[in-house]
Amino acid sequence: xxxxxxxxxxxxxxxxxxxxxxxxxxxxxxxxxxxxxxxxxxxxxxxxxxxxxxxxxxxxxxxxxxxxxxxxxxxxxxxxxxxxxxxxxxxxxxxxxxxxxxxxxxxxxxxxxxxxxxxxxxxxxxxxxxxxxxxxxxxxxx
Numbered sequence: 001x002x003x004x005x006x007x008x009x010x011x012x013x014x015x016x017x018x019x020x021x022x023x024x025x026x027x028x029x030x031x032x033x034x035x036x037x038x039x040x041x042x043x044x045x046x047x048x049x050x051x052x053x054x055x056x057x058x059x060x061x062x063x064x065x066x067x068x069x070x071x072x073x074x075x076x077x078x079x080x081x082x083x084x085x086x087x088x089x090x091x092x093x094x095x096x097x098x099x100x101x102x103x104x105x106x107x108x109x110x111x112x113x114x115x116x117x118x119x120x121x122x123x124x125x126x127x128x129x130x131x132x133x134x135x136x137x138x139x140x141x142x
Contacts, residue, residue: 010068013060013061014064017058018057020056020057021057021058024049024052024054025050028046028047028050028051028054030046031043031046031047034046076123077122078095078122078123079095079120079123080093080119080120082105082115082117082118083117084108084111085115086113087108089109089115095120099117100117100120101118102117103116103117104116
């Protein structure tokens, strides 16, 4: 298994959430003990702190998948295809801010014809690259 920043992040969020959840349950259990002894001030403090901890742990779990998807999308390479309309010379380069299809980008290196952007696309990740969130499943059309 390869170590990636996203996978490390996944383990850290899970560890953090489990620790906070465990401690919050302990604080709630202690708060019940304070209530049975008649110490209502510590009971309410424990109830409040335990409740906040549980909400924090659940929130971390709920947002983890969305953050991982955003991180995984940032790993995609977006490319631009530039084509000479005169001689057919083609260049594939990294996407630049302001690139759009049919934009004139300059002169051809080979024939001094006009170069236009013909496509902008994201490079498909390699099949051997490990997935962070499990296997990719195709969406069936009904």
